[in-house]
Amino acid sequence: MRPTDIGNPDYFHQVVDCQWACPAHTPVPEYIRLIAAGRHDDAYMVNWVSNVFPGILGRTCDRPCEPACRRGRVEENNGEKPEPVAICRLKRVCADHKQDVRARMPKIAARNGFRIACVGAGPSALTVARDLAPLGYQLTIFDADPKAGGFMRTQVPRFRLPEAVIDEETGYVLDLGVEFRSATRIDSLKDLLAQGYDAVFIGSGAPRGRNLDLPGRSEAAANIHLGIDWLASVSFQHIDKIGRRVIVLGGGNTAMDCCRTARRLGGEDVKVIVRSGFAEMKASPWEKEDAQHEGIPILNYLVPKSFEHDQGRLTGMHFEKVRAELDAKGRRTLVPTGEPLLLVECDDVLIAVGQENAFPFIERDIGIEFDEWNMPVVDKVTLQSTLPKVFFGGDAAFGPKNIIWAVAHGHEAAISIDRMLAALDIHQRPAPTVNLLSQKMGIHEWVYDNEVARDERYSVPWAAKELTLKSVKVEVELGFDLATAIKEASRCLNCDVQTVFSREVCIECDACVDICPMDCISFTLNGDEATLRQTLTAPALNLSQSLYVSDLVKTGRVMVKDEDVCLHCGLCAERCPTGAWDMQKFLIEMTHAGTGCGGGHTQRKAA
Template sequence: MLSQDIKKHMQDIVEGCMGDAPPYCEATCPMHTDVKKYVNFIGEGKYEDAIAVIREKLFLPATLGRICAHPCEEKCKREEVFQQPMAIAALKRFVADHYDDEAKWDLTVEPHKGKKVAVIGAGPAGAQAALDLRKKGYQVTIFEKLKVVGGMMRVGIPEYRLPRHIIDFEYGLLHKLGVEFKLGIEVGKDISFDEIRKTHDAVIIAVGAHKGIVIPVEGHQLDGVFHAVDFLREVSLTGKFPLGKKIAVIGGGNVAMDVARSARRLGVEEVHLFCLESKDKMPAHSWEVEEAEDEGVIIHAGFGPERMIGQGGKVTGFEVKECISVFDQDGKFHPQYNENNKQMFAVENVIFAVGQAVDSSFVNKEQIEIQRGGRFAVDPITLQTNLENVFVAGDASGRSAIVIEAMAEGRKAAISVDRYLQGQDMKKGREFEGCYKTWLETQVKDEVLNIPRIKTNQMDPYQRIKNFAEVDLGFTEGQALQEAARCLQCECKHCMKECEMLNDFCAYPKELFQRILKEGSVDPIIPFSCNMCSQCTLACPKNFKIHEHFMEIRKEMVKKNNGKSPIKGHKAIEIHQMLGFSKLFNTVRPAVNRKGRS
């Protein structure tokens, strides 16, 4: 048994060691993809290994490689120091496009559990939930109002950003696993929500935000005024939408950019985009704004809608006014305007891209709690509603804004459903689901070079507005290798690089001392293998004196073993020491007196 002092010293290392801390990118990814590992594989030219690592967590690698908002890149150490983050999404896309072999997809499914789960909505949240539950052995059926899969990802993201064959290919995994799809089935019309509940053991609501919002300014009811959701859906499904030659788009987010850029592809000559924010504070990604401007979209930042005028019931003009502030002192949305600076634009259409809502009309609102925007009230940990066997994920919960977050919620809901149906605690051990802050602390050394981020190849703006062909052409192999080489491979295992002995017994010190504390004892070979060189301490960012703790353990072991080493091999040393001081192995020389005589 180890003394309390030694246990305390070990516990200090367990609590402070960063050897198991995930890199910043992995912790920030809602799905916790092992970015460091697959980027390293790409840098080594091991592309099949890279896509295998990605598919351990993501079933939509090519999709996410194109449209993911990549929060992982925002926490990249190169972004923090050089404002040049790794092009993580583009690297994911490279291996997905060229090395994703469906013959190697993991189709393992646990034995059938005899229970059925319904998922309402075939978007990324619903698909992820269905995938995870099917692999757990449940019979899963997806009910989808549209006749195609993908949800808002398909009818809300233009084809020039996400080709539809990519979605269909990657959703093929669900078909191969045996997930049943009922497309073109509208819950509340073709089948009631209550009937689905009665015929299934659990239900996950994963409907997208398919309802557009129109600001009720003067003239908003005129013909020719639309909202982004209807516009993008129609364009996605048919490639058409009746627009004039001059239009106005209201909104400064990515959806507004999608609307404006799609309109240009439909032949609109003048697309004026108005947003309340200044250009540097627009919620849209900077590259989306740049690409929109490259395609001829005219951006009027810092202006909001005043009114729409019309003739014969149809919109003919749009008046805007200068916005001098968007939020009040408390950070709440409360725009203020300069009433003396107004401008009128002659337009034939106005499209609102200012927000979306969830259509929750298919449920009985007296049975289930609905919040603002049609979203469902859920437990933040389990995503369970007030109806015991009903869970929610994605847009329907109001807790996710991007595809990767929706997928993470789908996984979260699936975990809850599995635990619910198995009669297990639904809240235990769920601290690290979704994005979280890693406990890793690293510094970029002065000798690290500021290597520019490699940009993907793109179609010429004058050519791309002629159709909906994909704009971003991705990386070549050479570019992917160059970009992967920029990765700093963030981790804290400096001691492991200095000590061969530690590598014999653990992956990092925390793992070793956790094991010792759990077992309550330690194999003597471990502390006696340390040569007390202190190199681990010199390399440790937290200056943990691991060698001193090993010495403490040694002393305690020797003391408890009556002053002898607890290692069998050390008996020979004891004999050597005993003999080394015996008369048999020593000679005695008489002392010499001052006169040099014996």
């Protein structure tokens, strides 16, 4: 193998699995250390700079970081249940325990004369505004709802995300001199463009719930609701009760929100019914657990066939029992078992079988191309549409995803807008800032806490069920207390503190090989990657994890380190007599609008 180029920012970035997996690349270990140090304001700001909504995400994020977390891998065969660090809930800790951070919000530069409109006040548009407003751009955000937040406000139920948190974090953005036109639906993009905005960002989400057109659907319509619309109505307090027996159709996170909300509005017998298997459900595992914890059964392998009604009053639903089989091409299909249809009685049905995009306000003749699925053609990197001054982000760009993806889109779109208005090529993306800093303080003292805690993952305490099931507004999760937060934070392996090898000073004494608790390090003759992976001290079978290969050492061998299960404990560096190993903190700061872009210094030229 060729020597690893650690000068490439991506190399060490990938070692920080959580940060690499996060669409916004939030520096997770950095803020976890700050939480452990009790520096909640700093931890919050590290988050805020990167993901804009720490308090909201700390309760609702889809947490792509956690399945990626190295802690889950190193605990394999080392304990009962390998689990990642509770990254998401630690984020909430800094949001809960911070002091007033308003003084730390960015100062707003003098207006540069450019006007930018955002359609929708969801996470992507608010991110665009957060990034651009301090640079002097004049932002106007339009939303049909009375308050900002979009999906985060309308669909995520209050028992998961209190209103005050949304108000606070959308407020930090709107307070940056952003004009918010609430309750103003954009009906025509053509008209909006005619108002002379220099750029328009469309973050209108995926606002249409998918329907289920089965026999009886129209006759019993009064008791059949589309999940996301129903959740929005609950959120704005237009709906405050539901029947005693409720069926929720669908296996995603919206279905989980629907069933748990129904449980609080009078639904005593609430069931979730899914077509496929329990394991194949799209909902996050923890959301399924939360629903089951509240006494909501999840029935699987049942395909809905019809709505049953008695003179317009819904009485139940018929389901066909199926089983999963692999067809000739190895695809999974659902085959009826042949058993008689199952009747499940109910008073109301909530349909949460998916969301769709809808762009009724975009005229098809203004230069924005749509594809065969009626989605706008959007550049994956720049988020620019075929009409150069119009950008898309969030669910509106590539279909339903989640908040953290919306934030990531917002950052990228803001960079594109900033560069475009500075007359720079928007396809050239500014490089991130990378900092590699030795953590050595003394012979065996490091700036970071290199002791590896053996604690198993701590669970977040819940409020009593009797209390939470009474109201949609009582938050279920209480968040970690500070003592538990510090213990959970200490489970973090500090993967951003990198093992950096200097072959020039290595004397090949084997001290690092001998001390490494995870057998990560080998000195061996070089070979191709497949061979090396098999012949190291411990086999390196996780192909998604890199091998760190040095140039030739004195004996003509190479140092190969498998990054997979490194504990970042620094013992290799402690045992190294020559300092060939060093622990260096890798901080990568993703570029946001303003640095390496137009910098907001561009002034609009007088017309």
